[in-house]
Each structure stands twice: as structure tokens, then as C-alpha cells.
Amino acid sequence: MSTARFSLNAATTKHWPVDELLAGAAAAGIGGVGLWREETQAHGVEKVAALARDLGLPITTLCRGGFFQEPGWFDENRRAIDExxxxxxxxxxxxxxxxxxxxxxxxAARRHVGDAIGELVPHARAAGVQLAIEPLHPMFASDRCVVSTLGQALDLARPYPAESVGVxxxxxxxxxxxxxxxxIARAGAEGRISAFQAADWITPLxxxxxxxxxxxxxxxxxxRRFREAVDAAGYTGPVEVEVFHADVWARPGAEVLAETLNRYLAHVA
Amino acid sequence: MSTARFSLNAATTKHWPVDELLAGAAAAGIGGVGLWREETQAHGVEKVAALARDLGLPITTLCRGGFFQEPGWFDENRRAIDExxxxxxxxxxxxxxxxxxxxxxxxAARRHVGDAIGELVPHARAAGVQLAIEPLHPMFASDRCVVSTLGQALDLARPYPAESVGVxxxxxxxxxxxxxxxxIARAGAEGRISAFQAADWITPLxxxxxxxxxxxxxxxxxxRRFREAVDAAGYTGPVEVEVFHADVWARPGAEVLAETLNRYLAHVA
Known part of the structure; x- marks a missing residue:
């Protein structure tokens, strides 16, 4: 089993400085990293881009655009696309x-999401960036994401070309x-699986x-069943592991990367 | 607007002793109470039944059967039906x-739920008790309830007569x-809306x-839209308000009942 498909989402190692994260990821021989805007901006977007290029390390996703309920969502999302x-x-x-x-x-909030994405499509297409609608767990429906199921995300994506809007x-x-x-099968058939992220469900919350x-x-x-299902649906991209947990954040980034990679190989790959 | 359709689920006033709850509910002229097994058992099931009868107060639901993942679920649910x-x-x-x-x-857990309900149907029918499958929010899917949507609950109910299994x-x-x-419209068309409960969604959790x-x-x-939707689907039963919150539990039962009734009239009825 190979490490080349594994991508570490930076949210897993929240406090690992971006430059160290990139160097650590390259040293570990993994397939890439998913980055978040705030930390990337703090380090300098151009600088991070140059460093990743020098290291030959793909940046698999940028998180996140969206938050369409906020005033200024259009300009903010255009900036995110540019980044x-x-x-x-x-x-x-x-x-x-x-x-x-x-x-x-x-x-109404859900209709607005669809409309907002439509307004961003031309800019995303021009930038060569695909927008990936992420359904979030329904426990976040009121305060973080009104898109709660994969079926709903696909319905929202449907009016737009798959090369511009996926899930x-x-x-x-x-x-x-x-x-x-x-x-998942439908998403594959519609050519819209943009990204696949893995994290596990533990309780108590x-x-x-x-x-x-x-x-x-x-x-x-x-x-593993999920990874096999997206594969069966035709997805060939990276597998990002993205884990938000205070205990994980408290540990050294390199240590978390090593454990996450091992766990990916044991439970996902 | 009338108070006759309102039922107070005892989980809202967790620490109000059952006899006082029944007396308070009767004095308030509400339509009934929903009870929980543990508190009812502690007070004596026969005694609670006699008291409710004397007060002319309907017991709208008993909560809860289920927990089919536990050893002994069959006998435990038969006891719940008897109660x-x-x-x-x-x-x-x-x-x-x-x-x-x-x-x-x-x-597998979901299949087992369907099978388990099927095994209970004869006893429920003989007892004149309808089983109501309650989908719980997906944040409870791993530890409290693998039935996560109304559609799924209806699919599970489908093999059984509506007078014995609803939602x-x-x-x-x-x-x-x-x-x-x-x-909801489907549930009504299938004659399976057994109970309607109202509580509001607040964050942070x-x-x-x-x-x-x-x-x-x-x-x-x-x-109100939900209440109107179940009404439009043909539901004519009680509206139970069932709120689990530590701050609400800390308050005197009669005070919570009065506020809950007022809020029901203002936001649900």
C-alpha cells in the first residue's frame, strides 16, 4: 500500500506552522496537503505556493469558501478562488x-446557496478551480452549513457544469x-466527486x-467501505484525512502526521 | 387557541415527581402528559395509571421502548408494551x-431494528398499543438511534400494519x-403519524x-409549519412538547409547564 494517495488536511495539525507542515509532508513522501485559508494567508499565499512548488508537493484542496449567509460572501469567495x-x-x-x-x-438559505454558487461559477471556471460543495453533518445545519446530505449537494450542483461544481x-x-x-454512486455517475475526506465518528461529542x-x-x-465506494464510483483523487480534535491539536505535527498516515494505511487504503 | 391539544412530555420537567406532574397538568387543563418508564416505574405503574384515570388526564405516549442493540431487548420491550x-x-x-x-x-443494526419491531408487533397488537418508530437526529446515530430520518422510519414500518407500527x-x-x-405527507398518506413532538433547535450544543x-x-x-404539515397530512392527535435541557430541569415543574404552554400557544398552535 502506498502513501502517494494520502493527503494531510492541515486542520488535523492545526498548530503546525504551514512551512513546517509542507516540509514535513514532503519528507514523509505523502501525496499532498489540504490547506486552510486563514493559516495560509498568515504565512503569505504566494510564499506558501512557492514553497509547495519547490517541494513538489501538491496542494489537494483549499478550505474553505462558502458561508454564503454572511454579508460580503461574493467578494470573499472570489478571493478564496483566487487564492x-x-x-x-x-x-x-x-x-x-x-x-x-x-x-x-x-x-430560503438553501436556495441562496444554489444561487450564490451560480454567481461564482464564471470566476471559478476562469481560475481553473473547481468548487466542491461539502454537505456537513446535520448537527451543523443551523450554524455552519445548511447543506446536510450528499443528495442535496448534488441537487445544488446539478445546474452547473461538473468541471466547475462538484461535491x-x-x-x-x-x-x-x-x-x-x-x-456516492450517483455523484460518480455525474462526474462530481471532487474530493474525498476521511475522519472517524466518536462519542461523546x-x-x-x-x-x-x-x-x-x-x-x-x-x-474502507467509503474509500472503496468512491473508487467504485470512478474517483481516483487523493484521500485527505481531516480531523478536528483538541487532543490531536495539542500534539506535535510530525507525530500526528506519522500516526495519521499509519491509520490511513490500516483503515482506509 | 385551546390548551386541549397540548401535552407535556415529562422529560421537559424531569425532576417534577410524577404525581405532582399529573396534578399540575390536570389543574392547567392541558390535554395530557407523555411519561417515561423509569420515573413511572419508580412511582408505581398501577398507581400512576389510577391517578391519571381519577384526574381524567390522558397519557399520550410512553417513552421509551427500543434500544434493540441491548441483550434482553425483547423482554424489555414486552414489559414496556405492558406498561x-x-x-x-x-x-x-x-x-x-x-x-x-x-x-x-x-x-446490520438497521436491519435488526426492523426485525425486532416485527417480533414485537403481535404483543403490541394484543395489548392495543401502537409502536411509534422515532427517527433521532443523526448526531445520535452511533449511540442512541440508528434510525435517522423519517423516510427511513417509514421504510422500517412498512411491512407492518399501520395500527401497530407508526412513526x-x-x-x-x-x-x-x-x-x-x-x-410527513407520505407518513400521513400511509396512516402512520402516531405522535407529534415539538422542541426547538438551539446552539451551541x-x-x-x-x-x-x-x-x-x-x-x-x-x-408552526411542522404542526400545520402534520395536520395537513391528517394528524389530529396531541402535540407533545419534549425538551431536554439542564437549565429547564433546574426550574420548578409548574413554572416550566406554564411557560411551555404559553410558548406552545405562541409558536406551535
């Missing part, structure tokens, strides 16, 4: 945002969905539920 | 349980589902996520 282009990241992952302040109208399949968010297997993910093998998700 | 019969509760709400210890096979629609668990409106519900109007759910 992905600069970094050579082929995919901008979209976390679509929750309900606007004071709103209970989830239907991001993250095991943590979709594992519970009784329709997930047929929706912590307060705020954001930082409660497990490393591969720590939880209850059939991770 | 519902004794109490004159027409409905036993089923929280179907999570994954068995050490298992990652959610498909419990709880706004807290299903509000995020993009398919919920069509599934607390550690463990069990005790994070909002009273009606405190959160983001379109509660």
Missing part, C-alpha cells in the same frame, strides 16, 4: 454557511445517511461539537 | 438504539432534513448533545 488558483489547488471546498442571523427559513465527500459528515451509498472527530480507526465509520 | 397498556397510553415511542458495542455495521415526528430530530415535508434542546420559540425551527 486556490495561486496555490495551484484544483479544488475550493465550500462550507455553505448556516441560517442568517434571526432567520428560521432554511429553505466533497467527507465520511464524518455523511456516514449516518441511509442513502449515502446510492448518492464535545461542547460545540466542532472538535470531536476521531482519527481513522478510532470510531465507528466503515472508512 | 403502556396499563397506563392507557395508546403509543409506545421507540428509540431504536445505536450500534452494538464494537460494531461498525450500521446497516413519531419530533421537530428537533427532523427539522434539518431536506426531504422532511414530503416524508452542550457536551454529549443530549441536553441541548430549546423550548418552543427559543431556536430556529419553523415549529
Amino acid at each position: 486556490a488558483h495561486t496555490l495551484g489547488a484544483p479544488i475550493l471546498v465550500l462550507v455553505s454557511g448556516g441560517l442568517p442571523d434571526g432567520s428560521r427559513d432554511v429553505d 466533497c465527500v467527507d465520511t464524518y459528515h455523511v456516514w449516518w445517511d441511509p442513502e449515502v451509498w446510492e448518492q 464535545p461542547e460545540g461539537v466542532l472538535l470531536g472527530r476521531g482519527l481513522p480507526g478510532q470510531g465507528v465509520i466503515e472508512l | 403502556a397498556h396499563t397506563l392507557g397510553a395508546p403509543i409506545l415511542v421507540l428509540v431504536s438504539g445505536g450500534l452494538p458495542d464494537g460494531s461498525r455495521d450500521v446497516d 413519531c415526528v419530533d421537530t428537533y430530530h427532523v427539522w434539518w432534513d431536506p426531504e422532511v415535508w414530503e416524508q 452542550p457536551e454529549g448533545v443530549l441536553l441541548g434542546r430549546g423550548l418552543p420559540g427559543q431556536g430556529v425551527i419553523e415549529l
Whole structure:
């Protein structure tokens, strides 16, 4: 089994400085890294792009665009697309945002996501960046992402060309969905699996539920079955491991990378 | 607007002794109460049944059967059915349980739920008690309930007669589902809406996520729209408000009942 398909999402090693992360990833011989905008900006987008180029390390995704309920979403997402282009990241992952302040109208929020993505498509196409709609677990529906299932993400993507709008399949968010297997097959048939991310489901969830993910093998998700399902649907891209957990963040980045890679090989590859 | 359709689920006033709850509910002129097994057993099932009868207070549901992943589920659920019969509760709400210890096979767990319900149907029918499969929010899929959507609950119910197996629609668990409106209509068309429960969705979720519900109007759910949807689907039964929250539990029962009733009238009725 090879390490070349494995990509470390930087959210897993939150406090590892970006330049050290890139060097560590290259030294480990993995296939790439997924980056987040805030840390990349802090280090300098051009600088990170140059460093990755020098190391020959692909940047598999940029996280995240979206949050379409916020004023200024259009300009912010255009900037995100530009950054992905600069970094050579082929995919901008979209976390679509929750309900606007004071709103209970989830239907309207969902329609707005579709419209907003449509407005971004021309810019994304010009930049050579694919937008990947990521359904988030329904426990985030009100405050982070009104897109809650893979089927819904595909419905939102449908009006737009697959080379511009796909979906991001993250095991943590979709594992519970009784329709997930047929929706993965559908996503493949529609040519829209942009990215595949793996994290495990563990309980009890912590307060705020954001930082409660497990490393591969720590939880209850059939991770290999998911990897096999996206493969069977025609996906050939990287497998990103993206784990948010305070205990994982507290550890040295290189140590977390080594363990995550081993767990990927044991439970996902 | 009338108070006669409102039922207070005892989980909202967790520490209010059952006899005081029944007396308080009768004095408030509400339509009934939903009870939980543990507190009812502690007080004496026969005694609670007699008290409710004397007060003329309907017991709208008994919570809960289910937890089919546990050894002994069959006998335990038969006892729950018997208790519902004794109490004159027409409905036993089923929280179907999570994954068995050490298992990652959610498909098998879901199949087992369907089989288990089938084994209970004869006893439920003989007792005149309807089993109500309750889909729980997907954040509970691993540890409390592998039934995660209303559509899935209806699929599980389908092999059995509607008078014996229906579904419990709880706004807290299903509000995020993009398919919920069509599934409510389907549930009505299939004659399977056994119970309707209302609670609101608030964030941030607390550690463990069990005790994070909002009273009606405190959160983001379109509660009245849900009540209108079940009505339009032909449901004419009680509206139970069932809120698990540590802050609510810390308050005097009568005070919580009064506020909950007012909130029901303002946001649900």
C-alpha cells in the first residue's frame, strides 16, 4: 500500500506552522496537503505556493469558501478562488454557511446557496478551480452549513457544469445517511466527486461539537467501505484525512502526521 | 387557541415527581402528559395509571421502548408494551438504539431494528398499543438511534400494519432534513403519524448533545409549519412538547409547564 494517495488536511495539525507542515509532508513522501485559508494567508499565499512548488508537493484542496449567509460572501469567495488558483489547488471546498442571523427559513438559505454558487461559477471556471460543495453533518445545519446530505449537494450542483461544481465527500459528515451509498454512486455517475475526506465518528461529542472527530480507526465509520465506494464510483483523487480534535491539536505535527498516515494505511487504503 | 391539544412530555420537567406532574397538568387543563418508564416505574405503574384515570388526564405516549442493540431487548420491550397498556397510553415511542458495542455495521443494526419491531408487533397488537418508530437526529446515530430520518422510519414500518407500527415526528430530530415535508405527507398518506413532538433547535450544543434542546420559540425551527404539515397530512392527535435541557430541569415543574404552554400557544398552535 502506498502513501502517494494520502493527503494531510492541515486542520488535523492545526498548530503546525504551514512551512513546517509542507516540509514535513514532503519528507514523509505523502501525496499532498489540504490547506486552510486563514493559516495560509498568515504565512503569505504566494510564499506558501512557492514553497509547495519547490517541494513538489501538491496542494489537494483549499478550505474553505462558502458561508454564503454572511454579508460580503461574493467578494470573499472570489478571493478564496483566487487564492486556490495561486496555490495551484484544483479544488475550493465550500462550507455553505448556516441560517442568517434571526432567520428560521432554511429553505430560503438553501436556495441562496444554489444561487450564490451560480454567481461564482464564471470566476471559478476562469481560475481553473473547481468548487466542491461539502454537505456537513446535520448537527451543523443551523450554524455552519445548511447543506446536510450528499443528495442535496448534488441537487445544488446539478445546474452547473461538473468541471466547475462538484461535491466533497467527507465520511464524518455523511456516514449516518441511509442513502449515502446510492448518492456516492450517483455523484460518480455525474462526474462530481471532487474530493474525498476521511475522519472517524466518536462519542461523546464535545461542547460545540466542532472538535470531536476521531482519527481513522478510532470510531465507528466503515472508512474502507467509503474509500472503496468512491473508487467504485470512478474517483481516483487523493484521500485527505481531516480531523478536528483538541487532543490531536495539542500534539506535535510530525507525530500526528506519522500516526495519521499509519491509520490511513490500516483503515482506509 | 385551546390548551386541549397540548401535552407535556415529562422529560421537559424531569425532576417534577410524577404525581405532582399529573396534578399540575390536570389543574392547567392541558390535554395530557407523555411519561417515561423509569420515573413511572419508580412511582408505581398501577398507581400512576389510577391517578391519571381519577384526574381524567390522558397519557399520550410512553417513552421509551427500543434500544434493540441491548441483550434482553425483547423482554424489555414486552414489559414496556405492558406498561403502556396499563397506563392507557395508546403509543409506545421507540428509540431504536445505536450500534452494538464494537460494531461498525450500521446497516446490520438497521436491519435488526426492523426485525425486532416485527417480533414485537403481535404483543403490541394484543395489548392495543401502537409502536411509534422515532427517527433521532443523526448526531445520535452511533449511540442512541440508528434510525435517522423519517423516510427511513417509514421504510422500517412498512411491512407492518399501520395500527401497530407508526412513526413519531419530533421537530428537533427532523427539522434539518431536506426531504422532511414530503416524508410527513407520505407518513400521513400511509396512516402512520402516531405522535407529534415539538422542541426547538438551539446552539451551541452542550457536551454529549443530549441536553441541548430549546423550548418552543427559543431556536430556529419553523415549529408552526411542522404542526400545520402534520395536520395537513391528517394528524389530529396531541402535540407533545419534549425538551431536554439542564437549565429547564433546574426550574420548578409548574413554572416550566406554564411557560411551555404559553410558548406552545405562541409558536406551535
